[in-house]
Amino acid sequence: MTSEIKNPELWRDGALKIEWVRHHMPLLNGLEAEFREEKPFAGKRIALSVHLEAKTAYLCKVLAAGGAEMYVTGSNPLSTQDDVAAALVHDGLNVFAWHGATESEYKAHIRRVLEVGPNIIIDDGGDLVNMIHTEYRELLPQVVGGCEETTTGILRLQAMNRAGKLEFPMMLVNNADSKHLFDNRYGTGQSVWDGINRTTNLIVAGKTVVVAGYGWCGKGVAMRAKGLGAKVVVTEIDPIKAMEAVMDGFMVMPMAEAAREGDIFVTVTGCDGVITREHFLAMKDGAILCNAGHFDVEVDVAGLRAMAVESAPARNNIMGYRLENGKKVYVLAEGRLVNLAAGDGHPAEIMDMSFAIQALSARYLLQHRAELSSGRGKMVHDVPVEIDREVARRKLAYWGYSIDTLTPEQHKYLFGD
Numbered sequence: 001m002t003s004e005i006k007n008p009e010l011w012r013d014g015a016l017k018i019e020w021v022r023h024h025m026p027l028l029n030g031l032e033a034e035f036r037e038e039k040p041f042a043g044k045r046i047a048l049s050v051h052l053e054a055k056t057a058y059l060c061k062v063l064a065a066g067g068a069e070m071y072v073t074g075s076n077p078l079s080t081q082d083d084v085a086a087a088l089v090h091d092g093l094n095v096f097a098w099h100g101a102t103e104s105e106y107k108a109h110i111r112r113v114l115e116v117g118p119n120i121i122i123d124d125g126g127d128l129v130n131m132i133h134t135e136y137r138e139l140l141p142q143v144v145g146g147c148e149e150t151t152t153g154i155l156r157l158q159a160m161n162r163a164g165k166l167e168f169p170m171m172l173v174n175n176a177d178s179k180h181l182f183d184n185r186y187g188t189g190q191s192v193w194d195g196i197n198r199t200t201n202l203i204v205a206g207k208t209v210v211v212a213g214y215g216w217c218g219k220g221v222a223m224r225a226k227g228l229g230a231k232v233v234v235t236e237i238d239p240i241k242a243m244e245a246v247m248d249g250f251m252v253m254p255m256a257e258a259a260r261e262g263d264i265f266v267t268v269t270g271c272d273g274v275i276t277r278e279h280f281l282a283m284k285d286g287a288i289l290c291n292a293g294h295f296d297v298e299v300d301v302a303g304l305r306a307m308a309v310e311s312a313p314a315r316n317n318i319m320g321y322r323l324e325n326g327k328k329v330y331v332l333a334e335g336r337l338v339n340l341a342a343g344d345g346h347p348a349e350i351m352d353m354s355f356a357i358q359a360l361s362a363r364y365l366l367q368h369r370a371e372l373s374s375g376r377g378k379m380v381h382d383v384p385v386e387i388d389r390e391v392a393r394r395k396l397a398y399w400g401y402s403i404d405t406l407t408p409e410q411h412k413y414l415f416g417d
Contacts, residue, residue: 001071003089004112006082006098014087017054018061024348025055026398027356027391028062035066040363042067047118049110049128050149051079051340052097055351057088062359064093068120071113075124075294077101078333078341107131114139120362121146125294126153133160133167145169145365145372147358151184151215152270152294157380166379169372171361173354176383178391180216183354187346188339189220192266192292193228195343199317199332200288205229210262212255213269214241217292221266222250233258235274255279265289266338267298274298277307280321283329290332292339301335317342353391360387 022029035041046063050056052074064070072088074080074097085095094116096109114132117139121128123146132139145168148154154174160166174180197204209225210233211218222232222245234245235255242252253261259279263286267274270293277300291298305311308321314330322328333341345351361383365372372381396403406414 001094001112001116003094004096004098004109005085005089008086008089010083011086011090012083014054014057014081014083014085015090017081017084018057018087021054021348021351022058025058025352025355027352027394028058028359030394031356031359032062032065035062035359035363039067040366041120044119044144044366045069045071045116046120046122046362047071047113047116047128048122049073049075049113050122050124051075051337051345052085052095053079053081053340053345054084055345055348055355057084059355059358060088060093061091062355063362064091066359066363069116070094071096071116071118073097073109073113074101074106075127076337076340077103077106078336079345111135117142119144120365122149122358122362123147123153124149126156129153129160129166129170130156133165140167143168144369145171147171147173147361147365149354149358150174150294151180151217154380155270161377161380164376166376169365169369169379169381171365172380172382173357173361176357176388176391178388178395179354179357179383183346183350184216185220185223187220187350187354188217188268188292189224190350191339191343191346192221192268192290193224195338195340196264196266196288196290196332199315199338199342202288204264207231207263208233208261210235210255210258210265211250212265212267212274212298213271213293214238214245215268215270218268219244219248221268221292222248225264225266226250230264233261256282259283262287265299266292268292269298270294272297273300276300277303280304280307280323280329281325283327285327287327287329288332289329289335290338290342291335292337294337296335296337299331299335301331304329304331353395356391356394357383357387360391 046068070093080097096112209230236242259282310322314320
């Protein structure tokens with residue numbers, strides 16, 4: 001099968017990026033050595049749709065070291081890095097993706113990695129799982145199972161599972177503590193502001209930042225905004241999370257009110273229609289909007305484009321829209337994931353944990369296929385606590401930390417056996 005990438009000649013630049021993150025991902029280093037020895041994926045085809053940048057590329061190489069035949073695409077048209085894609089192709093992997101793909105091109109790339117008949121699916125947002133269930137049902141019997149990277153994808157999987165429409169087991173990687181407590185909070189918190197700051201070249205201190213959604217990602221974004229000197233407003237639909245935000249020192253209000261206050265808006269909800277026409281019209285002149293949720297529906301960019309009386313690029317990856325009231329608002333990265341469409345995504349050390357969970361969960365699927373495929377409505381599974389804890393133990397060891405363990409007497413005191 002011939003890969004479909006933009007420019008194979010870019011491979012050297014991509015290889016440098018991959019080698020850089022490799023030096024900062026010790027968990028994957030260890031798994032690469034283990035997998036090369038064990039070959040747990042020998043004879044298996046893995047279809048992967050994750051943001052295609054250097055850290056993802058290294059995960060692909062680790063799985064390939066374990067014997068997998070890799071078929072790779074991106075999970076967002078603006079997060080694919082063409083030099084990284086070229087480096088993977090140079091190393092013999094099959095890649096179908098390029099930066100700036102149209103909607104039809106993006107879907108065509110998804111189709112290409114599914115047409116091979118994958119045995120394992122590694123997804124970020126659920127596009128692979130959704131398409132194989134709707135367009136390639138004849139391939140479903142070959143699928144052992146899959147792993148889902150993000151909250152949005154898990155929501156889609158759970159809906160399919162409740163309806164009895166999910167045909168193979170899926171590991172909910174994002175729900176693992178070693179993933180969401182660190183990737184979502186510290187990874188998103190840092191990478192979102194990296195994307196905003198490198199794109200705008202504006203100061204954050206003294207500004208009012210509105211964070212829509214106070215899940216783990218929203219907590220990270222708000223925490224880093226506060227650290228940069230911003231005043232932070234949180235919008236929420238969950239009263240418990242809203243109460244957390246208040247006790248963490250943030251103002252809480254509906255978006256209709258926050259729209260009048262904010263200088264920078266970051267949506268992190270996983271929902272659609274979070275910032276819409278009424279909010280645009282209420283905003284300050286010069287307000288900056290961006291999204292850190294998986295899909296580009298949280299900020300209604302299509303609605304903004306339709307209502308604007310004038311629009312023009314304001315800076316690379318920033319579009320300005322003049323409204324009927326004379327005010328102008330700016331959208332970063334077309335409303336797509338700002339940390340990836342306008343940056344390099346989460347730090348390597350964070351993705352080391354997330355992708356270690358992915359790799360170990362994929363191996364677990366092969367080892368426990370029968371028990372995981374237990375019938376309709378029972379196809380979503382949390383990552384086993386043993387995998388979660390093992391990743392945490394390994395990470396602590398690489399950092400040079402050790403922790404206590406229970407004595408037999410303490411174990412008996414706590415658990416009675």
